[in-house]
Structures are given as C-alpha cells and as structure tokens.
Amino acid sequence: MSKTDDEAPQVKIRMRGGNVHYGDNHALIDVDADIHAHRVTALMGPSGCGKSTFLNSLNRMIEVIPQARFTGTLEMDGRDILDGDLDVVDIRRRFGVVAQKPNPFPVSIWDNLAYAPRIHGLVHNRRHESDIVESSLRRAGLWDEVKDRLREDAFGLSGGQQQRLCIARAIATDPDVVLMDEPCSAIDPIATQHVEDLIAELRHDFTVIIITHNLTQAHRIADHTAFFHLGRLVEFAATQEIFDNPRDDLTRDFVAGMYG
Ligand SMILES: Nc1ncnc2c1ncn2[C@@H]1O[C@H](COP(=O)(O)OP(=O)(O)OP(=O)(O)O)[C@@H](O)[C@H]1O
Ligand SMILES: [Mg+2]
Structure with a gap:
C-alpha cells in the first residue's frame, strides 16, 4: 500500500458550474466535479458526450480552440486557476498530456524528453538534463529498454514503446496532473498491459485522469469513474459503485455493455 492510500483524499481539481460552448453547441x-489527488479517475461515456471537452477544460487548452468558451469556476489545490493575473503557460505546465496516438517528436529519444524541460528553463546544466531524461524514462518503465539507444530516433521504437515515451515526456516537466485521452486505443494488448501497469504506478506521484472507451480498463485501473452523457456529468463515484451499484439508469445501461 502506498503512503497516499491511507491518507484522506485531497481534492486536486474542483470544477463548479462548468459549461463549454463551441459557438452555439x-x-x-x-x-460539478472534484478530482482527487493521487487517484486515477476514468472518464467514460458515448462518443460526443463531452469527455475530451471536459479534459481540455482542466488545463485551459479549450481556450486555444476558436469559438470555444468555458464558463464556471476551476480550482487547483484550492486556488482559482482561471484568474486572469496568472500565467496560463505556468498553469498548463502543471499538466502532462498524453494523446490517443503515440506522437513522439521526430528527434532522438533524448531530445523528446529534454525539449520541454529546456524551453521551460528547468534544466540547470548538462548533468541535470541527463538526470531528467533518466528519471522520466525510469518512471515510465522504459529505461531498461532504451538506455543504450537514447540518441536514436524515437520512431525506431515500437508503438507501445512510443506511447510509454510519450508518457515519459508528459512527466519530464514534473507536472501535478497527467491527462490521458484514450492512451491505449492505438496500441496492442500487451503494450496496453504495460501502460495500465504504469498508470497504477503514476498515481503515487501524480493525479491521473484518463478517458477510456474500454469499460474493463476503467474497471481495472480507476479509483473513481465519471460517466458523461450528452454533455452532462451523470454520475461520478468510486469505480466499484459505478459498476456494481449505479444510481442512474443511463449509467446502468452503459456499464451493462461490459457484461453484455
Ligand atoms: N473543436 C470543436 N469545435 C466544435 N465542436 C466541437 C469541437 N470539439 C468537440 N465539439 C463538439 O462537442 C461535443 C463533445 O465533443 P467531445 O470531443 O468532447 O466528445 P468526446 O466524449 O470526447 O467524444 P469521443 O469519444 O468521440 O472522443 C460534440 O458535440 C462535438 O461535436
Ligand atoms: Mg474525445
């Protein structure tokens, strides 16, 4: 059991009255949602129900989409992160993002990991850069597989290794929260198993929020599960509750898909 498991859960992110409009949509x-620190939260629901929209609202990436507008309140560690006086780049740096398809940069494994820390001014010297590269690869469970080929092109890795590299890259800047939008949908079952094991480890150091279409995956890896439908957060509870004892008929019908 990790140190964090026996402590009372802390709210890492709190959204209240969150609304997003894309033009008229x-x-x-x-x-209203509370995301607990050092927990894995899964977001489920039918296509188009708003999962990615919710995820992209958390790190304020929704603001870069023309026509998109977020209203409501958003706090991280009890502080308003929509405050106009804050630097949005600093806020976004507290989130690591992993996309659906592995998307390494077309450079070496080393440079994939060192790039963001460098541009954010987090690298003190060469030795420090090497530490960042090694520790993020270790935390992503990839170090032993790539330690002898750090200067090689990242595209030489398998798809599953590339996805773990992208996770390593997402945590190289030492964020608080890791956001993953269907990170396993483009990799094979064995690579998926690796990534799921990794997510279980990540929760010790980070707060993890993962969108998944795979109900059994949510069941396996998530502490909490949120079910969205037509833009509304229908139900958000401990994963076991959502699957064994859903309160809402919509949730019940949706999770029935896992057994049906
Ligand atoms: N950039 C955009 N511009 C306009 N409308 C958008 C944009 N992105 C999403 N939408 C709309 O917002 C709604 C929610 O979409 P969103 O991508 O959040 O759903 P999702 O639950 O992530 O779906 P999926 O499982 O297919 O990824 C949909 O009606 C979608 O068409
Ligand atoms: Mg989506």
Whole structure:
C-alpha cells in the first residue's frame, strides 16, 4: 500500500458550474466535479458526450480552440486557476498530456524528453538534463529498454514503446496532473498491459485522469469513474459503485455493455 492510500483524499481539481460552448453547441453542461489527488479517475461515456471537452477544460487548452468558451469556476489545490493575473503557460505546465496516438517528436529519444524541460528553463546544466531524461524514462518503465539507444530516433521504437515515451515526456516537466485521452486505443494488448501497469504506478506521484472507451480498463485501473452523457456529468463515484451499484439508469445501461 502506498503512503497516499491511507491518507484522506485531497481534492486536486474542483470544477463548479462548468459549461463549454463551441459557438452555439453547448458541449459541457453545468458540470460539478472534484478530482482527487493521487487517484486515477476514468472518464467514460458515448462518443460526443463531452469527455475530451471536459479534459481540455482542466488545463485551459479549450481556450486555444476558436469559438470555444468555458464558463464556471476551476480550482487547483484550492486556488482559482482561471484568474486572469496568472500565467496560463505556468498553469498548463502543471499538466502532462498524453494523446490517443503515440506522437513522439521526430528527434532522438533524448531530445523528446529534454525539449520541454529546456524551453521551460528547468534544466540547470548538462548533468541535470541527463538526470531528467533518466528519471522520466525510469518512471515510465522504459529505461531498461532504451538506455543504450537514447540518441536514436524515437520512431525506431515500437508503438507501445512510443506511447510509454510519450508518457515519459508528459512527466519530464514534473507536472501535478497527467491527462490521458484514450492512451491505449492505438496500441496492442500487451503494450496496453504495460501502460495500465504504469498508470497504477503514476498515481503515487501524480493525479491521473484518463478517458477510456474500454469499460474493463476503467474497471481495472480507476479509483473513481465519471460517466458523461450528452454533455452532462451523470454520475461520478468510486469505480466499484459505478459498476456494481449505479444510481442512474443511463449509467446502468452503459456499464451493462461490459457484461453484455
Ligand atoms: N473543436 C470543436 N469545435 C466544435 N465542436 C466541437 C469541437 N470539439 C468537440 N465539439 C463538439 O462537442 C461535443 C463533445 O465533443 P467531445 O470531443 O468532447 O466528445 P468526446 O466524449 O470526447 O467524444 P469521443 O469519444 O468521440 O472522443 C460534440 O458535440 C462535438 O461535436
Ligand atoms: Mg474525445
């Protein structure tokens, strides 16, 4: 059991009255959500229900989409992160993002990991850069597989290794929260198993939020599960509750897909 397991859960991110409009399309409707620190939270729901919209609202990436507008309140560690006086780059740096398809940069494994820390001014010297590269690869469970080929092109890795490299890259800047939008949908079952094991480890150091279409995956890896439908957060509870004892009929019908 990790140190964090026996402590009372802390709220890492709190959204109240979260709404997103893309022009006239009201894609996220009155969402209240508390994301607990050092837990894995899964987001589920049918295509188009607002999962990615919710995820992209958390690190304020929604703001870069023309026509998109977020209203509501958003706090991290009890502090308003929509505050206009804050530097949005600093806020975004507290989130590591892993995309659906492995998307390494077309450079070496080393440079994939060192790039963001360098541009954020987090690298003190050469030795420190080497430490960042090694520790992020170790935390992503990839070090032993790549330690002898750090200067080689990242595209030489298998798809599953590339996805773990992308996870290593997401944590290289030492964020608080790791956001993953269907990180296993483009990799094979064995690579998926590796990534799931890794997520279980990541929760010790980070707060993890993962979108998945795979109900059994949510069941296996998530402490909490949120079910979205047509832009609303229908139900958000301990994963076991969502699967064994859902309160809402929509949730019940959706999770029935796992057994049916
Ligand atoms: N950039 C955008 N511009 C306009 N509308 C958008 C944009 N992105 C999403 N939407 C709309 O917002 C709604 C929610 O989309 P979102 O991508 O959040 O769903 P999702 O649950 O992630 O779906 P999926 O499982 O297919 O990825 C949909 O109606 C979608 O068409
Ligand atoms: Mg999506």
